[in-house]
Amino acid sequence: MSGLTAARQLLDQGHSVRVLDKGRGVGGRLATRRLSDGADGEARLDHGAQFFTTRSEAFTSLVADAMSAGAVEEWCRGFGDGDGYPRYRGESGMTSLAKWLAEGVQIELANTVVDLSEYPADAYILAMPVPQALSICSFSKCLPPPLLQRELARIDYHPVIALLATFAEPLSVPAPGGVQQPEHPVVTFIADNQQKGISQIPSLTLHASHQWSTEHWLETDDAVIAALLAEVAEHTDGAIPTATQLQRWRYAGPVEPWPEPTVTWGTGQPGDAQIVLSGDAFGSSKVEGAFLSGRAAAAAVLTH
Ligand SMILES: Cc1cc2nc3c(=O)[nH]c(=O)nc-3n(C[C@H](O)[C@H](O)[C@H](O)COP(=O)(O)OP(=O)(O)OC[C@H]3O[C@@H](n4cnc5c(N)ncnc54)[C@H](O)[C@@H]3O)c2cc1C
CATH class of the missing domain: 3.90.660.10 (Polyamine Oxidase; Chain A, domain 2)
Structure with a gap:
């Protein structure tokens, strides 16, 4: 969610963007899987996020667009007694939202990033759980300054x-x-x-x-x-x-999100490319938090 959101925003601004995902399909924790029942039937099941809600104007507007495009539907207005607040789902499962966001974005799937130096760029958005992002930075020798690194390493899931x-x-x-x-x-x-x-x-x-x-x-x-x-x-x-x-x-999901929607630093290496951490651990959690963080990551790159 956060990576695709950032990529779309940067592409819309005319930037050249390369998206890599280690998954076989898009979506990360917006995850839908098919499961054969061993006979003729095949089920489709969401196994990560089950639904999402909208609070911010920006996410409400994105979800309205996704609904118009047929990628998202309202599932219900709450469980049990219900609180009247809409819960949304992807049309064919939660990955429908990610697939819709990914339209027109070239994505290199099944591609696990280990070393950033293999992908020369002016800026890197690492839109994944923080321990995974820090391990890429460690291998790539572009960890943040020590105090920031210690604080980021405390983000628990x-x-x-x-x-x-x-x-x-x-x-x-x-x-x-x-x-x-x-x-x-x-x-x-x-x-x-x-x-x-x-x-x-x-x-x-x-x-x-x-x-x-x-x-x-x-x-x-x-x-x-x-x-x-x-x-x-x-x-x-x-x-x-x-x-x-x-x-x-x-x-x-994060135990306690970081207070800001992104964290950035420079590699300090020739060209001083910018590193931006993004995802549901920054600003606010869940699908909407990941979206807002992705937007903030694109804005951070544009400011840079
Ligand atoms: C069981 C479960 C239930 C949930 N329920 C809800 C819910 O009901 N409502 C709700 O709003 N939210 C829910 N969430 C949370 C929601 O799914 C996440 O907050 C949101 O999807 C996170 O998006 P993201 O972009 O931050 O990260 P992710 O979706 O994790 O995306 C990270 C991406 O990075 C890729 N990646 C990681 N490492 C590498 C690497 N080295 N190289 C290349 N690619 C890499 C991954 O493949 C993935 O595609 C749930 C999550 C889970 C797991």
Whole structure:
């Protein structure tokens, strides 16, 4: 979200931009996966962000454009009692928003950046979790000044284990196909991707709580899957899934975002290229925070 946002803004201003992503597809934590049920069916499941909200004028306007283009739809106005505030989803899952943002942007996928010196440029926007950005800077010998480096290294992230599962029979997750239970010790979010409108066959996404994810991080897939499914038996009628997959998100979201929407410094090397850190750890978290940080990163490069 943050990298694509920055790239689009810079391209709109006529700059030459190269986008590299280690993923096989765009979107990062705006992540949708297909999962075959082993027979004829294929589910589509969101396993990172489940929905997003809009608060700022800039993001509200972007989401309105994405809705007009058919890339985003309103999912619901809250879970349980509902608070009347719109929750949005991508048209075919959360990656739809990223794919729409990526239209017209040339992206080199499956390309893991290790050393920035392989990509000569006037400025680098590192739009990824901070530990991953600092490791690139370390390898590239362009770490920030020591005090700043120490402060950035303190930015911590919650882990989340996500379980994806397909079922033969419809699930009994209450409308609108999502249960949010932030205080639950084990499962904080349950999504029925079929009711959500992105999967043709019954399929469930479960997000484990931060604490449970931390405590069970190293357990085998089988043990984690069994424990999580046992927690939601009331929504599956105890049915055995036709297929399952786990995703361990080491950097699901920042524990405490950095107060500013970006951090920048110069490499101090010939040409003194600018390094800009961007992403959901800067300014405010979540999808909207990543968008706002991406905009700020493009503005920082333009100012430079
Ligand atoms: C389980 C889970 C649930 C969530 N639920 C919600 C929610 O309901 N609502 C909400 O608003 N937000 C939610 N979020 C948070 C939201 O997904 C993120 O805040 C947002 O998507 C982050 O965007 P980003 O651009 O900062 O980072 P990312 O999406 O992480 O993008 C970073 C990109 O950098 C790439 N990359 C990393 N290292 C390298 C490298 N060395 N070389 C090349 N490329 C690299 C990655 O492939 C990725 O594409 C959730 C996240 C998770 C994981």
